[in-house]
Amino acid sequence: MLRVHKIKLDPNQAQAIYFARACGVARFAYNWALAEWKAQYDAGGKPSETALRKQLNGIKGEQFPWMSEVTKNAPQQAIKNLGTAFQNFFRRVKQGGKPSYPKFKKRGLHDSFRADNGSDDITCDGKTIKLPRIGWIRMRESLRFGGTIKSATVSKMADGWHVAVVVDTWEYTSGRLGGGTVGVDLGIKEFATLSTGEVIPALKPHRAAHARLVRLSRSLSRKQNGSSNRAKAKAKLARLHLSIANVRKDALHKLTTSLATRFDTVAIEDLNVSGMIKNRSLARSIADASFAEFRRQLEYKTAMTGARLHVVNRFFPSSKTCHSCGTIHVMKLSDRVMVCDCGNIMDRDLNAAMNLEQHAASSAVSVCGENGSGSGRKTGVKPLSVKQKEAVCAD
Numbered sequence: 001m002l003r004v005h006k007i008k009l010d011p012n013q014a015q016a017i018y019f020a021r022a023c024g025v026a027r028f029a030y031n032w033a034l035a036e037w038k039a040q041y042d043a044g045g046k047p048s049e050t051a052l053r054k055q056l057n058g059i060k061g062e063q064f065p066w067m068s069e070v071t072k073n074a075p076q077q078a079i080k081n082l083g084t085a086f087q088n089f090f091r092r093v094k095q096g097g098k099p100s101y102p103k104f105k106k107r108g109l110h111d112s113f114r115a116d117n118g119s120d121d122i123t124c125d126g127k128t129i130k131l132p133r134i135g136w137i138r139m140r141e142s143l144r145f146g147g148t149i150k151s152a153t154v155s156k157m158a159d160g161w162h163v164a165v166v167v168d169t170w171e172y173t174s175g176r177l178g179g180g181t182v183g184v185d186l187g188i189k190e191f192a193t194l195s196t197g198e199v200i201p202a203l204k205p206h207r208a209a210h211a212r213l214v215r216l217s218r219s220l221s222r223k224q225n226g227s228s229n230r231a232k233a234k235a236k237l238a239r240l241h242l243s244i245a246n247v248r249k250d251a252l253h254k255l256t257t258s259l260a261t262r263f264d265t266v267a268i269e270d271l272n273v274s275g276m277i278k279n280r281s282l283a284r285s286i287a288d289a290s291f292a293e294f295r296r297q298l299e300y301k302t303a304m305t306g307a308r309l310h311v312v313n314r315f316f317p318s319s320k321t322c323h324s325c326g327t328i329h330v331m332k333l334s335d336r337v338m339v340c341d342c343g344n345i346m347d348r349d350l351n352a353a354m355n356l357e358q359h360a361a362s363s364a365v366s367v368c369g370e371n372g373s374g375s376g377r378k379t380g381v382k383p384l385s386v387k388q389k390e391a392v393c394a395d
């Protein structure tokens with residue numbers, strides 16, 4: 001399985017200059033290929049990333065000699081990325097959507113370049129990593145997974161340079177502890193309620209961080225456009241956003257690891273993510289992003305531990321059904337307690353989580369680890385394809 005470990009780098013000045021240059025080459029190649037693609041298409045041609053990469057290789061020595069100052073992977077990978085961008089674009093057009101056409105890249109926005117491990121150009125040794133053309137660079141922590149290093153992508157984030165190392169590894173986290181089946185209800189007020197009664201509070205940024213966020217945004221809005229003070233304030237705000245996101249991601253990782261290692265089956269509701277995108281409040285959008293990330297992490301972690309992930313169809317009325325007698329009630333979002341004539345009085349989210357658990361238990365025909373085989377499909381278990389099982393599990 002391919003896994004990614006993203007680690008902060010501590011480059012020296014020369015290395016940071018090299019990074020910026022390599023990002024520049026990658027961006028130039030991407031924009032060059034995009035312009036070529038458009039021109040060739042308008043002239044009736046059928047452009048492809050493979051042909052464009054060959055074309056660039058043929059002319060770069062003469063026209064762009066400065067490209068050879070950085071790893072040859074940087075421009076090549078950038079054009080491959082453009083190919084992927086077009087693939088996604090055409091797929092969405094086919095699906096009847098109105099995606100935006102691939103855009104030119106701007107300096108300072110998602111700056112990155114990739115190096116592939118062709119002949120052991122990339123190696124890690126403790127808290128250092130060796131990259132092609134540049135040598136050893138200090139890292140903040142050592143690589144978490146053992147295995148073969150496939151590639152390394154260096155990118156600039158609000159707090160400095162990072163490297164995302166892709167490793168082909170067979171080191172799995174420890175297996176399940178035989179905890180049976182658990183239902184997980186996701187919400188806004190509480191992030192998650194488990195059918196065991198555990199409640200994981202909402203992943204809100206810490207109150208102090210929120211106050212800082214408000215103060216920094218206000219300070220930014222008072223700065224003059226184009227001034228260096230504005231740039232400084234902007235960088236400060238971006239760093240705070242990143243650290244808040246990291247806190248949230250960390251909490252999510254702890255929760256999904258705990259679920260995938262403690263239980264044999266984890267039942268969750270399918271979330272209409274594309275429907276959720278058209279949304280309203282900030283709290284809502286943060287929660288939606290967390291839900292999607294929650295599911296993504298749970299998918300690869302259960303695949304690793306061999307637990308079964310049971311995804312219940314979103315039309316299953318988990319919140320409205322009384323867990324004791326099965327009566328379906330009319331419930332508003334503001335009704336926080338399930339009160340049923342049968343005598344069942346239960347917290348709404350706990351009731352929903354217990355229904356999800358029951359749904360998984362009653363359709364538990366597949367052996368643990370075989371995500372959604374046989375009748376599982378009908379009940380909404382999403383089978384993991386081989387590709388997904390080997391999916392890149394980015395941190």
Ligand SMILES: [Zn+2]
Pocket residue numbers: 322323324325326327340341342343344
């Ligand atoms: Zn009832």
